[in-house]
Amino acid sequence: MRLSSPGSQSWFATLIRTTSIRARPIVEGLTRHANFTESRLHPKLPTRRRILYLGNPHPGQTSFYRIESLRRLGQDVTVFDATAYAPASPWLKKLRHRYPIGPLVSEINREVLAAIRTGRPDVVLFDKPIYFTAQTIEEIKRTGAQTVSYNQDAPFGPRNDGCWHLFYKVFRLFDLHCLFREADVVRYKEWGLPYIKTMFSFDPSMQYPPPGEWSDSDRSRQVSYIGSPLEERPQFLMRLAERERIPVVVAGPRWEKFVTPEQHARYVSHGFLADDQYRENIWRSKINLGFISHLNEDDIGHKCIEIAACGQFLLAVRSQGHRECFEEDQEAVFFSSVEECADKARFYLGRPDLRDAIARRGRERAVRSGYDNDTQLARILNQLDGIDGATS
DSSP: OOOOSTTGGGHHHHHHHHTTOOOOOOOOOOOTTOOGGGSTTOOSOOOOOEEEEEEOOSTTSHHHHHHHHHHHTTOEEEEEEGGGGSOSSHHHHHHHHHOOOTHHHHHHHHHHHHHHHHHOOSEEEEESOOSOOHHHHHHHHHTTOEEEEEOOSOTTSTTOOSOOHHHHHHGGGOSEEEEOOHHHHHHHHHHTOOEEEOOOOBOTTTSOOOOTTOOGGGOOEEEEEESOOOTTHHHHHHIIIIISOOOEEEEOTTGGGTSOHHHHHHHEEESOOOHHHHHHHHHTEEEEEEOOOTTTTOSSOHHHHHHHHTTOOEEEEOOHHHHHHSOBTTTBEEESSHHHHHHHHHHHHTOHHHHHHHHHHHHHHHHHTTOBHHHHHHHHHHHHTTTTOOOO
16 A cells, blocks of 8 residues: 555554544534524624625525525625626626726626615625725725625635736725635735635535435445546546546536546546535545645635535545644545545545544534534624624
8 A cells, every 4th residue: 555645654543543433423404494503603693784795696606605694694685696797798708807997897886886875784795806996895885884805716826817907906995804715814914904714614504414324325426526627636536547446436517628538438427516416416425535726725625625514525635724624534534645545545435434434523523613604604794893803
């Protein structure tokens, strides 16, 4: 067995100890209609506010579930659908994405100010604010509304998405920044800007465990990756499948652009998966692979949190963020190379008892530690009241 990463020599000994550790009971019964706000994770519900949420409110988007979470937290939420103002022309849409200036963004700015005057919100929550001008944000602030920038992407990282032209001009104006990366925490501290460190979070109404009788007989996917072909992932997964002979199955968009037609036919089972399909394919996977985006400076993978929340076995790239979120070999299993991933996949495919025990503990950790939307959004709203410690 090849163990190529620092510290990996002890994983097998730790694994053996796992067999004698009984998983602690976990919070179950979270269905799509569960009132998760009653959990002990955030006993202080935030002050009720009128919130104008600017973002993409359509099902399948993580923003859709944040909107529902805010409502579970007792907030009076009005949604401004930012996607409704995109040009019909694909060419103009691409131009606007890279150069959000002048007439390409004038309508959305005009309409959001009209919504502010009508609704008089207490808080305006901008989900990835890339189309709003400094004049618009300053006018919003003059109404007395607090402005919050919630941005899961990385405008200051090396990936250079090309959509940050306006954001760079306005980001210093927001009353609170929600940060997801330690790299951004360092930057915002240096700039003296108000922030709260949050995290990629799961939604308890959508990511939850399967029925109690679920077992390997219900899992048709062996070693599964659900997601996009970002960075090193196509090469990693093809090496895992073809050199290491691991039974890999992939689901996600755009894979036809990154693998050969033969590889696509052999390994790719689905395109983009969302909502019930996404969760159920996690359930049907014996091993769920997780990665991080290095070019986005991510500390953790969003899907890794969701996999754990679904009560399924997570085999993820080893990172400091993942090791802080989950105890290695107890709540999740990590790798630092194709070889280590293959070794661990082979071992755990033959040990459903260990997989289930680790998955249960991973689920328990995600719930107990508040990795859910409700807990994280409650922290953000409480920050506006000066609760949870001012961070600036």
